Amino acid sequence: MSAEMSLASGQQPIPSFETLASLRKALSQLPQGDTRAAEAAAAREGMLTKPPGSLGRLEQTVAWLARWQGRYPPAMDRPQTCVFAGNHGIAEAGVSAYPPVVTEQMVLNFERGGAAINQLSAELGASMTVIPLDLARPVKNFLHAPAMTESEFLKAFNAGMHAVRPDASILCPGEMGIGNTTSASALCLALLGGPAVEWCGRGSGVSDDVLKRKAEIISEAVERHRESIDDGLDALRILGGREIAAMAGAILAARLLSIPVMLDGFICSAAALALYCSGVDPLAHCMVGHASMEPGHRRLLAHLGLRPLLDLDLRLGEGTGAVLGAILAKAALRCHLGMATFAEAGVDSGAA
Numbered sequence: 001m002s003a004e005m006s007l008a009s010g011q012q013p014i015p016s017f018e019t020l021a022s023l024r025k026a027l028s029q030l031p032q033g034d035t036r037a038a039e040a041a042a043a044r045e046g047m048l049t050k051p052p053g054s055l056g057r058l059e060q061t062v063a064w065l066a067r068w069q070g071r072y073p074p075a076m077d078r079p080q081t082c083v084f085a086g087n088h089g090i091a092e093a094g095v096s097a098y099p100p101v102v103t104e105q106m107v108l109n110f111e112r113g114g115a116a117i118n119q120l121s122a123e124l125g126a127s128m129t130v131i132p133l134d135l136a137r138p139v140k141n142f143l144h145a146p147a148m149t150e151s152e153f154l155k156a157f158n159a160g161m162h163a164v165r166p167d168a169s170i171l172c173p174g175e176m177g178i179g180n181t182t183s184a185s186a187l188c189l190a191l192l193g194g195p196a197v198e199w200c201g202r203g204s205g206v207s208d209d210v211l212k213r214k215a216e217i218i219s220e221a222v223e224r225h226r227e228s229i230d231d232g233l234d235a236l237r238i239l240g241g242r243e244i245a246a247m248a249g250a251i252l253a254a255r256l257l258s259i260p261v262m263l264d265g266f267i268c269s270a271a272a273l274a275l276y277c278s279g280v281d282p283l284a285h286c287m288v289g290h291a292s293m294e295p296g297h298r299r300l301l302a303h304l305g306l307r308p309l310l311d312l313d314l315r316l317g318e319g320t321g322a323v324l325g326a327i328l329a330k331a332a333l334r335c336h337l338g339m340a341t342f343a344e345a346g347v348d349s350g351a352a
Helices: 020-027 035-045 057-069 089-093 101-112 116-124 150-162 180-192 208-228 232-239 242-256 266-276 295-304 320-338
Strands: 079-085 127-132 170-176 261-263 286-290 308-310
Touching: 020 150, 020 232, 035 057, 035 320, 057 320, 079 101, 079 116, 079 150, 079 242, 079 320, 089 180, 089 208, 101 127, 101 170, 116 127, 116 170, 116 320, 150 232, 150 242, 170 242, 170 266, 170 320, 180 208, 180 232, 180 242, 180 266, 180 295, 208 232, 232 242, 232 266, 242 261, 242 266, 261 266, 261 320, 266 295, 286 320, 308 320
Parallel strands: 079 127, 079 170, 170 261, 261 286, 286 308
Antiparallel strands: none
């Protein structure tokens, strides 16, 4: 490990990984959060002027924030959106409705503040980090060869780790990359099995013929590489993209930095799947903002044991669903901290 992230005094430095072996070791010994902070949140919930449990998952969200920030009360004062962009060799197989140049054009749009994620991040009060990853050099077409070498994969993974601000109160990862729903579907097929067609969706809006071809390509590619895939990191290196690897890195860095993560849609969740299949409970610090219109997303979340906060028919990516989930978390915390207790309000707690 090398190239440590600069942190505030008292915080542990975030490493860069030089080998997959060192990354696998880190995934086997992760911090477990602060249960006392979560218990303190639950204790206050029981004193607030409402029937017990009446705010449902909003109450659970506050306890989650407290546990993974490692403090009570938690805060939502410094949320961060990270959007990673990468290009895919598999796009040359015609699996997307748009050409790869759109990835670069959208990065410029993000940087100018013109995308949906910019507006939602502003509403949350989040700083927005945009990380383009070697856009002029797409990863290899995984139908013919592994998408990335080990060094290429680790470079992207480490870039994701070091994009996370150590003082962030919550992390909302997102992505942009023409062809990346094909990579996400291939990851799910390789790691979870089942028919390829059940993991495939229309992505950017492809036709029936392209959708059928997309499933065939995914099935063929996974079969070609099957003997080389032992865990999620192998699958991500061979079938993924730089932006998906970077999201996985950001999710891991957040765990090490005591930052809760709000996951986005199908592609972000596929990045999380790679960690899930490579470590010991590596997603305990994650919630899911929404259920994507991509048909594979609900199947994937069922395997991960994660329940989305919202179901809004979104299929944009960029981190939009993650930020909407974080806005809910911010509202939940405001209720928790701003509501009066029964004693403060002079309300008989037996009447609620």
